[in-house]
Amino acid sequence: MATPRPRIRLDRNEISAGETIEVKTLVSHIMESGQRRDGDGNVIPRKIINTFKCEFEGEPVFSCDIEPAVSANPYFQFNVAPPRSGTLTFTWIDDDGTEITATEDVVVN
Amino acid sequence: MNLVLNRRQALLAGVGAVAAASGMAGASAPALAAAEDAAATILEFTGGAEPTMGRVTLDVPEIAENGNTVPMDVWVDSPMTADDYVAEVLVVADGNPRPGVATFHFSPLSGRAQANTRIRLAGTQNVIAVAKMSDGSVFMDKKEVKVTIGGCGG
Numbered sequence: 001m002a003t004p005r006p007r008i009r010l011d012r013n014e015i016s017a018g019e020t021i022e023v024k025t026l027v028s029h030i031m032e033s034g035q036r037r038d039g040d041g042n043v044i045p046r047k048i049i050n051t052f053k054c055e056f057e058g059e060p061v062f063s064c065d066i067e068p069a070v071s072a073n074p075y076f077q078f079n080v081a082p083p084r085s086g087t088l089t090f091t092w093i094d095d096d097g098t099e100i101t102a103t104e105d106v107v108v109n
Numbered sequence: 110m111n112l113v114l115n116r117r118q119a120l121l122a123g124v125g126a127v128a129a130a131s132g133m134a135g136a137s138a139p140a141l142a143a144a145e146d147a148a149a150t151i152l153e154f155t156g157g158a159e160p161t162m163g164r165v166t167l168d169v170p171e172i173a174e175n176g177n178t179v180p181m182d183v184w185v186d187s188p189m190t191a192d193d194y195v196a197e198v199l200v201v202a203d204g205n206p207r208p209g210v211a212t213f214h215f216s217p218l219s220g221r222a223q224a225n226t227r228i229r230l231a232g233t234q235n236v237i238a239v240a241k242m243s244d245g246s247v248f249m250d251k252k253e254v255k256v257t258i259g260g261c262g263g
Binding site: 076 | 177179205206216224227
């Protein structure tokens with residue numbers, strides 16, 4: 001399966017010190033819950049993104065342990081208050097070990 | 110002869126009725142178990158402490174037409190400084206086959222202890238958010254969501 005390309009939107013990339021940036025992320029993923037059955041009555045195996053994390057220069061900002069009760073194409077909105085200019089790294093981890101990563105640069109004046 | 114057969118049929122019908130009744134009891138048991146599971150999940154998260162209502166604002170729709178994707182927003186009142194911040198927020202749904210929904214981990218770099226995502230709800234039930242502060246105190250909020258079409262079946 002081709003690695004899905006995540007979509008990330010920051011409400012702005014450039015802030016003054018002490019301000020907060022709102023981050024919205026969306027990644028295409030089936031998020032198969034492991035509760036459903038196929039036409040023959042067999043359980044369809046679980047396949048979800050089980051972890052999402054956002055780091056600023058290696059320091060944790062926000063992360064999430066995800067259960068099957070998170071909807072398909074998981075969307076997360078959260079906030080970042082970067083103390084200086086740098087790079088935000090976003091990582092999504094699939095049940096099968098696949099990692100999807102993306103980065104965004106922010107500027108603090 | 111005819112009468113005996115009828116008796117047998119009646120007996121069989123009786124057995125069937127008992128089986129059906131126990132089947133129904135079996136169906137209501139998971140719902141009850143789910144609520145207990147949710148309570149157990151919360152206690153495990155808090156380390157046995159009973160969370161206090163307040164400081165947490167859980168924003169979910171009163172009525173969700175599609176249980177497959179219900180918008181959920183959680184916000185915790187906190188200064189989010191290095192000594193006083195929200196460490197974790199657990200979200201559980203007490204009527205789902207498995208109560209856990211998500212656990213958010215915040216840090217002082219988060220700026221605001223707020224997160225928004227979309228969740229699946231199997232049916233009408235309570236959604237509960239429990240926040241654990243950096244000093245270990247726990248707070249919660251609880252909202253009921255009426256679900257028109259559940260989002261767990263296939």
